[in-house]
Amino acid sequence: MSREDLYPEIPIELGYASEDLSNAELNTKDTRTFNTPSRASITHHMAANNSSPLLVPIGSNFWNIRGDFKIVKLLNVGTHMSVARLSTGKFLIIDGAPTLNNPTLVKELNELTSNGENIEAIIHTHPFHTGSIVTLSNLYPNAAVYGCPRHLKMFPDLKWTGDLSEPTNLARWQPEVDLRIPTGTEFFAPSEHNHFSTIWAYHRDSKTIHVDDTLGYAQTVRFPLSMFLSPGLSFHPMLSRGGIQPRAEAPNEFKTFIQTVMQDWDFDNIATAHMGVMIGNGKRELAALLERTQGELDRLTKKFSKK
Numbered sequence: 001m002s003r004e005d006l007y008p009e010i011p012i013e014l015g016y017a018s019e020d021l022s023n024a025e026l027n028t029k030d031t032r033t034f035n036t037p038s039r040a041s042i043t044h045h046m047a048a049n050n051s052s053p054l055l056v057p058i059g060s061n062f063w064n065i066r067g068d069f070k071i072v073k074l075l076n077v078g079t080h081m082s083v084a085r086l087s088t089g090k091f092l093i094i095d096g097a098p099t100l101n102n103p104t105l106v107k108e109l110n111e112l113t114s115n116g117e118n119i120e121a122i123i124h125t126h127p128f129h130t131g132s133i134v135t136l137s138n139l140y141p142n143a144a145v146y147g148c149p150r151h152l153k154m155f156p157d158l159k160w161t162g163d164l165s166e167p168t169n170l171a172r173w174q175p176e177v178d179l180r181i182p183t184g185t186e187f188f189a190p191s192e193h194n195h196f197s198t199i200w201a202y203h204r205d206s207k208t209i210h211v212d213d214t215l216g217y218a219q220t221v222r223f224p225l226s227m228f229l230s231p232g233l234s235f236h237p238m239l240s241r242g243g244i245q246p247r248a249e250a251p252n253e254f255k256t257f258i259q260t261v262m263q264d265w266d267f268d269n270i271a272t273a274h275m276g277v278m279i280g281n282g283k284r285e286l287a288a289l290l291e292r293t294q295g296e297l298d299r300l301t302k303k304f305s306k307k
């Protein structure tokens with residue numbers, strides 16, 4: 001059975017299930033601590049054991065936090081959030097993860113940010129990554145908070161500062177943090193199971209891209225995940241199932257987005273929600289992925305041209 005054949009049968013978040021889960025539904029009981037791994041081993045550590053409760057430095061002034069996210073209570077594909085320190089000394093928190101229920105992590109976040117006083121803003125980049133939005137705002141109620149249009153509709157009582165997808169907000173932290181919505185993708189009106197599109201965040205100082213589901217990276221994949229996931233960098237499987245808008249021009253627009261990112265952003269690292277963080281070689285691997293995906297993009301162009 002091929003990887004593609006398996007997707008329809010597994011209600012995996014990577015393709016089909018929702019992440020609109022309460023924290024109570026997630027495995028947040030892990031309070032283990034570990035020493036910060038060396039740069040060379042971060043990827044393996046995260047990919048093989050994506051349950052780190054701690055801030056993990058990824059380059060200069062940037063930290064990534066791994067959390068558990070289990071599909072059908074068995075397959076741990078992990079999830080993440082990141083913290084960027086700006087040149088002003090203030091912090092930007094990118095996304096929330098169920099690890100926020102771990103007191104060890106909260107203690108570290110508080111120490112880093114002076115009990116949250118130095119958190120300038122919290123930004124939620126993925127329309128369907130919603131399980132920790134309220135938790136994070138409750139922890140740091142004085143921080144400005146920006147979300148995707150779906151978030152604002154889903155949590156109308158939360159004190160939102162703004163819609164992150166608006167151009168002024170996407171540009172708010174430039175040039176230190178550049179935020180972009182992939183062109184050609186279904187970001188504003190995706191179906192409930194289409195998690196492909198998200199706002200990409202580039203942190204210049206650490207040469208790191210933080211991206212949720214559009215990209216996934218795993219250095220190693222163990223059974224049973226190995227039945228349907230391959231090691232390496234990959235696009236979310238919804239790319240050809242609604243991730244790209246059904247217009248003849250859209251596949252090429254998405255390709256151009258990737259090419260422009262590679263041209264504009266000097267990045268080495270790619271932090272993905274599922275399953276881990278690629279340390280080094282990020283640009284080369286993204287270029288290789290785009291090349292491997294050219295046939296699929298061509299097929300989509302052909303398909304959409306017939307409509």
Ligand SMILES: [Fe+2]
Binds near residue numbers: 274
């Ligand atoms: Fe996801």
